[in-house]
Amino acid sequence: MMTDIQIKAVSKRFAIDRSEILALDDVSLTFPAGSFSALIGPSGCGKSTLLRMIADVIAPSTGSILIGDHPPGKARRSHEIGFVFQSASLLPWRSVIDNVRLPGELSNKQGSRSPEALVDLVGLNGFEEAKPAQLSGGMQQRVAIARALALDPKVLLMDEPFGALDEITRQRMNVELLRIWKETNTTAVLVTHTISEAVFMADTVHVLSAHPGRLAASIAIDLPRPRHLALLQSHAFNALENQVRAALFAKEIASGR
Amino acid sequence: MTGPIDHPDASLIPTRGQVVRQRLDAATRAVVFFVVALAIIVGLWQAAIVSFDIKPFVVPTPVSVLVALNQDWPKLGAALGYTLRGTLLGLLMSTCLALVFATLFTLSDGVARAVMPLLIAIRTAPVLAIAPLLILIFGRGQAISIAVVVIVSFFPILVNATRGFRSTDANALELMHVCGATWLQTFFKVRLPFALPAIFTGLRAAATSGLLSAMLAEWLSGAPGLGTLILEAASFRKLPLMWAGVVLAMTVAFAIFALTVRMERSVVK
Numbered sequence: 001m002m003t004d005i006q007i008k009a010v011s012k013r014f015a016i017d018r019s020e021i022l023a024l025d026d027v028s029l030t031f032p033a034g035s036f037s038a039l040i041g042p043s044g045c046g047k048s049t050l051l052r053m054i055a056d057v058i059a060p061s062t063g064s065i066l067i068g069d070h071p072p073g074k075a076r077r078s079h080e081i082g083f084v085f086q087s088a089s090l091l092p093w094r095s096v097i098d099n100v101r102l103p104g105e106l107s108n109k110q111g112s113r114s115p116e117a118l119v120d121l122v123g124l125n126g127f128e129e130a131k132p133a134q135l136s137g138g139m140q141q142r143v144a145i146a147r148a149l150a151l152d153p154k155v156l157l158m159d160e161p162f163g164a165l166d167e168i169t170r171q172r173m174n175v176e177l178l179r180i181w182k183e184t185n186t187t188a189v190l191v192t193h194t195i196s197e198a199v200f201m202a203d204t205v206h207v208l209s210a211h212p213g214r215l216a217a218s219i220a221i222d223l224p225r226p227r228h229l230a231l232l233q234s235h236a237f238n239a240l241e242n243q244v245r246a247a248l249f250a251k252e253i254a255s256g257r
Numbered sequence: 258m259t260g261p262i263d264h265p266d267a268s269l270i271p272t273r274g275q276v277v278r279q280r281l282d283a284a285t286r287a288v289v290f291f292v293v294a295l296a297i298i299v300g301l302w303q304a305a306i307v308s309f310d311i312k313p314f315v316v317p318t319p320v321s322v323l324v325a326l327n328q329d330w331p332k333l334g335a336a337l338g339y340t341l342r343g344t345l346l347g348l349l350m351s352t353c354l355a356l357v358f359a360t361l362f363t364l365s366d367g368v369a370r371a372v373m374p375l376l377i378a379i380r381t382a383p384v385l386a387i388a389p390l391l392i393l394i395f396g397r398g399q400a401i402s403i404a405v406v407v408i409v410s411f412f413p414i415l416v417n418a419t420r421g422f423r424s425t426d427a428n429a430l431e432l433m434h435v436c437g438a439t440w441l442q443t444f445f446k447v448r449l450p451f452a453l454p455a456i457f458t459g460l461r462a463a464a465t466s467g468l469l470s471a472m473l474a475e476w477l478s479g480a481p482g483l484g485t486l487i488l489e490a491a492s493f494r495k496l497p498l499m500w501a502g503v504v505l506a507m508t509v510a511f512a513i514f515a516l517t518v519r520m521e522r523s524v525v526k
Contacts, residue, residue: 055435076437083435089428093450093525105446106438 002033003068003080003154003187005054010063012049012213023049025212026063031155036181036188038202040195040244046213047191051157054189055083067155075154079107082153082186084161088140090132096143097128103150111152118146121180138162138169145177149184156186160193171229174200178227195248199240200227207247217247280522317497322504325497333486333498337505340482343399344471344513347406348463355411355459359418363448369419380412388477397478405474410463417459421452457521464517468510 007029014021024046031037039047052058054065056072067075075081090099100115113121119128122142132140141161148156161177162170174197181188192198198205202221209216221240223231231237246253299319305311306318313321326333358376362369384391384405395401425448433443472484479485483506490499 057431057434076435079437081435083432085428085432087428089426089432091429091447091450102446103436106433106436106442 002185004033005031005155005187005189006066007031007050007054008064008066010050010053010060010065012046012053012058013061022212024060025214027208027213027215028063029206029215029218031187031189032203033187034185035203036178036190036201038190038192038198038205039208040192040198040205040248041208041213041216042210042248043193044213045208045210047208048159049213050208051159051189051191054155055081055157079103079109079151080154082148082151082156084141084144084148084156084158086160086163088132088137088144090140090143090147092132095129095131096124096135099132099143100146100150102147107151109151111150113149113152115146115150118149119143121149121183122146123176138165138173141165141173142176145180149180149186152184153186156181156184156188158188158190160191162197163193170194170197171232175227175229177201178225182226195241195244196232199223199237199244200232205240205244207244209251216250219243219247314494314496317500321497322500325495326501326504329498329501333483333501333505336481336483336486336502337509339399339480340402340468340471340475340484340506341509343402343474343482344406344467346399347403347471348410348460348467348513350403351407351411351463352414352460354407355414355418356456358415359422359452360444362419363422376412376415379408384408384473385477392478397480399480401478402471402474402480402482405477406467406470409470409473410467413462414456414459417455417462418452421455422448424455425451453525454521457517457525461514461517461521464513465510467513468506472506 007027010024010027011022012024014023023044027046027050039050041047049058053060054067054072056076065072067080070078070080072081091102094102097115097119100118104110104115111118116128119125122145124139124142124146127135127139132143135143144161148158162173165173178201190198190201192201199221205219205221206215207217207219208214219240223236223240302316303319306316317325358372362372391401391404395404429447429451430443433447438446471482472487474480475482475484476488483502487499487502487506490496490502
């Protein structure tokens with residue numbers, strides 16, 4: 001019942017002022033069913049572009065994407081995609097619970113968890129009737145996660161969901177997100193620009209290089225789950241961080257800068 | 258780690274009751290200020306007449322205006338009812354029309370580019386100049402009042418609504434797309450609510466000129482409304498009656514404005 005995501009030789013060109021920019025160049029990847037993957041890379045490496053192509057927000061120039069057996073468009077229309085944006089993007093006139101109810105109102109599907117249960121899952125019980133403006137950034141992002149999970153999505157796509165949060169809140173949210181992901185059996189893809197976040201969360205960290213965006217390395221993270229914050233201080237964790245860092249800065253390291 | 262840490266206290270969020278009480282306090286204060294300001298203006302008016310010895314055929318006294326308002330109330334009330342009906346129907350119609358056009362403009366830039374110059378042309382043609390044509394089309398009854406109100410008030414609502422529909426938060430639109438929402442769902446659940454403040458800005462601008470437009474139509478058509486009553490009172494030098502009509506028109510225009518503000522408050526949360 002779990003779904004994998006296959007990226008097959010995907011390239012993406014953007015036209016900017018009559019010149020063309022190659023944002024992604026021939027990227028092939030598989031996100032196994034039920035896994036947690038991280039995409040990391042410098043800005044301009046096309047990691048957000050790739051995520052938005054999986055979500056059928058933009059179309060690849062060449063190549064194809066499959067979510068299970070279906071192209072992204074079909075998956076999107078059957079409400080199989082949960083997406084968490086960098087900004088929480090809550091509807092400001094709706095209360096917390098009504099924001100979580102939104103995906104259900106847009107389809108005739110019903111998730112296995114009620115909106116109330118989802119608000120509870122992300123740790124916001126007591127705030128059902130609060131308006132987004134009354135919540136902190138971290139709490140708003142919790143609502144966005146609950147909303148993304150409303151219809152039991154087969155894939156959960158997150159575009160730097162905690163990028164706007166402070167370091168302390170972000171690490172706490174990371175732990176929470178792992179707990180939530182474990183309870184929902186979705187295939188999760190996290191776009192991030194923080195090395196420790198990528199290593200802490202993922203089964204595999206895919207490193208992209210920029211201009212043009214190419215897959216530079218895929219690093220398996222064989223740390224045991226469940227993962228706790230204490231892990232951040234372990235040698236194994238640091239070694240994996242260094243491995244990701246080496247892949248990210250391969251050019252600079254080679255040229256001695 | 259069990260509970261989330263980044264929580265403020267839920268009890269700090271004001272309850273519905275507290276919000277209502279705050280609003281009521283504000284409303285009471287506004288009424289008190291208004292009554293005081295009105296009393297001062299009327300007092301100055303009376304004092305000016307007495308101290309500068311202004312003749313009643315130039316400016317009538319507040320008392321005589323009040324007397325006229327009381328004596329001629331049946332006449333004034335009937336005229337007001339006539340004008341108000343035209344104003345409200347006109348405003349309702351122009352709001353509906355403006356929202357339909359703004360929606361079309363949001364759907365297609367081509368439609369906007371083709372239709373907008375025509376609308377601007379209609380809006381800028383002086384009503385006095387096209388009056389004979391309007392009277393030919395709409396007759397001399399209520400219809401022409403409605404038509405003039407629509408012509409004058411349509412444009413501000415349209416421009417603001419179009420801007421509102423187009424300034425929808427891009428993230429919210431992307432969210433609706435990812436959630437597999439249809440165009441109609443996106444329109445009613447996201448575009449319209451985001452546009453409401455802008456729509457009401459247009460409606461407020463239109464509402465203040467609505468009554469005036471209806472009276473303008475009566476000056477052209479001679480229909481038995483407040484505009485005609487004021488005009489006739491002026492030509493028969495019945496200054497207290499004329500001023501009673503003017504005060505009534507101002508009060509009602511203010512009431513319509515206040516009504517749109519109230520509607521905005523109850524709709525835009």
